[in-house]
Amino acid sequence: MALGKNIRDFVHGIAYSHYERELRKQANELNDLFLLLCYMEVVGLPNPATLYMLDIYPYLLEQFHLWHRRMGMDRSPLGNLPCC
Amino acid sequence: MSDAARLLDKKVLFFGGKGGVGKTTSAAATALQASRSGKRVLLVSTDPAHNTSDILGRPIGPEIVEVLPNLHALEVDATQESARYVEEVKVRIKALFGHAILKEANRQIDLAASMPAAEEVALFDRIGSLIRGEDDRFDLLVFDTAPTGHTLRLIRMPELMEAWIRALSRSRRAMLGVDQDDKNDPIMMSLGDRLERLREFRARLISPRVTSFVLVLNAERLPIEETARALEQLDEAGVRVGALIVNRVLPPTSIDPFLVARQAQERVYLDEIDTRFAHLPRLRVPQLPRDVHGLETLQTIAAALYQA
Numbered sequence: 358m359a360l361g362k363n364i365r366d367f368v369h370g371i372a373y374s375h376y377e378r379e380l381r382k383q384a385n386e387l388n389d390l391f392l393l394l395c396y397m398e399v400v401g402l403p404n405p406a407t408l409y410m411l412d413i414y415p416y417l418l419e420q421f422h423l424w425h426r427r428m429g430m431d432r433s434p435l436g437n438l439p440c441c
Numbered sequence: 442m443s444d445a446a447r448l449l450d451k452k453v454l455f456f457g458g459k460g461g462v463g464k465t466t467s468a469a470a471t472a473l474q475a476s477r478s479g480k481r482v483l484l485v486s487t488d489p490a491h492n493t494s495d496i497l498g499r500p501i502g503p504e505i506v507e508v509l510p511n512l513h514a515l516e517v518d519a520t521q522e523s524a525r526y527v528e529e530v531k532v533r534i535k536a537l538f539g540h541a542i543l544k545e546a547n548r549q550i551d552l553a554a555s556m557p558a559a560e561e562v563a564l565f566d567r568i569g570s571l572i573r574g575e576d577d578r579f580d581l582l583v584f585d586t587a588p589t590g591h592t593l594r595l596i597r598m599p600e601l602m603e604a605w606i607r608a609l610s611r612s613r614r615a616m617l618g619v620d621q622d623d624k625n626d627p628i629m630m631s632l633g634d635r636l637e638r639l640r641e642f643r644a645r646l647i648s649p650r651v652t653s654f655v656l657v658l659n660a661e662r663l664p665i666e667e668t669a670r671a672l673e674q675l676d677e678a679g680v681r682v683g684a685l686i687v688n689r690v691l692p693p694t695s696i697d698p699f700l701v702a703r704q705a706q707e708r709v710y711l712d713e714i715d716t717r718f719a720h721l722p723r724l725r726v727p728q729l730p731r732d733v734h735g736l737e738t739l740q741t742i743a744a745a746l747y748q749a
Contacts, residue, residue, distance in 0.1 A: 387616040394609055398556050405598075406605050407553050408523070408562040409635055411530040413628045414553070415538050415546035440545070 385427065392417065392424055399435055444722030445747045448683050449475045451653045453572055453582045453645065455596075455680075458657035459667045460588040463688035465492040466733045467657050467726070468585035470742040475581050476511035477743075483579040484514040487568060487595070488587040491516040498735040505576075509736075513579070523563035527554045565598050569642040572652075589671050596654075596678050599643040606636050646680060653683030660687060660710035669717065684722040686746070687714060692727050 395417055397404035404410070422440055425433055433440035448454060448471070456468040465486070472484040483505065486493040493516050494501045497508055503518040527550060534546060553559065571582055586592040610632045614623050623629045645651045654675055658664035668685065675682055690711070691704050714723065726745045733742060 384616070384618065387612070387618075391609070391612045391616045394612055398553065398558075403558065404556075404605075405558065405601055406562065406609075407556050408526060408559045408566070409602070409606065411527065411550050411553055412533065412631045414549045415534050415542050416628050418542055418545055418549075 388420060389424060392420060396421075444684055445724055448653055448655065449478065449480070449581070449747070451581070451651060451683070453584070453652040454683070455584045455586055455592070455652070455654045456657060457586045457589055457592045457654060457671065459664045462657045462659050462664050463686070463726070464488075464657045465496050465585050466739070466742060467655065467686045467688065467746070468583050469493065469496050470739045470746060471655075472512060472514075472581075472583040473509075473736065473739050474743040474747045475583070476509060480511065480580045481578060482512050482581045482583060483571070483576070484508075484512065484583045484585065485568075485571065486514075486516045486585045487564060487592075488585065489519065490587075493585060496733060496735075496739070517564060517567055519560040519564040522567045523554060523560045526563045526566060527551070562598075565595060565602075568595065569599070569638065572645050573638065573641050589667055593671065593674050593678070596646065596675065596680055599639050599646060600678070603636065603639045603643065606632055606639065610636065647678075649681040652680065654680050655684050655686060656682060657686045657688055658714070659689050660707045660714060662710070665710060665714060665717070672718075672721075682721060684724055685714070685718055686724050686726060687711070688726045689728040690725045 393400070394404075395410050395413065398407050418440070421433075425431075425440060428434075431441075454468075454471060456464045456471070458464050465488075468486075469484060472482045476482040484493065486501070491501070493514055497514065499508065501508075501514045501516050503516060503521050505513050505515045508514050530550060531547060535543065538546065568584070586595070610629065613626070613628055613632065617623050617626060617629070656668050656671055658668045672682060691700065691707055693704065695701060695704070724746050726742055729738065729741065731738070733739060
């Protein structure tokens with residue numbers, strides 16, 4: 358019984374791990390795109406709606422932190438956008 | 442109903458045109474006329490170089506003040522609107538987040554508010570909430586705007602913003618994917634609210650029942666050309682032009698050869714205005730012997746415009 362489940366999980370893992378990595382990568386890219394759209398001014402691109410972004414900045418702090426860690430940077434790479 | 446009277450029937454009037462042609466005078470005279478006919482009127486100057494105080498002969502500031510029982514006035518100050526907007530956001534998020542996040546968020550907010558576009562958007566936002574009817578004390582809003590280029594940008598802004606916020610929402614929805622609920626995502630909700638308000642603003646702006654644009658010009662070469670360009674762009678933006686005001690037309694009384702020559706030239710331009718803009722109502726205002734200053738002279742202009 359237990360062995361049967363283990364074997365099933367093992368096969369499932371082999372079959373899906375490849376897709377999962379790909380899906381995670383895509384999800385991260387979508388995350389980054391959204392982040393870029395919100396922080397365009399910080400990287401020097403004019404954003405017509407900067408003032409309208411103010412409400413959502415607090416929600417983005419965590420996401421910004423995850424982004425710079427994922428990019429392999431311990432601290433925020435943008436001097437004008439402090440993080441940790 | 443005359444063309445001029447039809448203008449006073451709207452809820453929102455914009456006065457635009459080249460610098461110095463008499464936008465402030467026309468807007469103030471119109472506001473005065475409407476208030477005398479029993480409407481509750483708010484005259485709003487959005488030109489960073491405000492003249493409303495000068496023409497009404499009394500101080501007007503960034504807060505709404507009463508000029509006459511039915512006439513209020515306001516000179517919108519973009520810097521102050523931006524500061525006010527930022528304060529409101531800070532108060533709003535205070536209840537939602539912990540201390541550590543607030544500290545960082547407030548830093549980001551101050552940074553964003555110092556960006557060059559912020560003041561323009563704050564000004565736009567204030568105009569938007571006035572047009573959406575945030576202040577129900579008024580039946581008619583009369584906007585005395587900055588010279589043409591600046592104002593046309595402002596008129597196109599709801600469209601631009603809407604497209605922008607929609608793109609952001611799309612990106613956010615794609616990011617949330619199928620398994621996360623985008624109805625309860627605070628960012629989606631914030632963007633959704635914003636979009637709703639922008640749509641309402643734009644709907645009122647392009648509704649011919651609600652909004653009319655009045656272009657002011659003089660019988661001279663440059664104002665005529667600028668008017669033609671503004672008409673094209675307003676048409677593209679979907680905003681209806683209610684009338685042209687041809688300001689400072691010389692009265693035909695002089696025998697002075699200099700003035701006779703000026704008048705002959707003006708005649709050519711007046712004819713050109715009549716042929717090129719034949720599809721629009723054209724209201725003429727004569728040049729007065731003295732400067733327009735104070736309610737009394739404004740009344741003279743109002744009479745020339747609306748009681749002809």
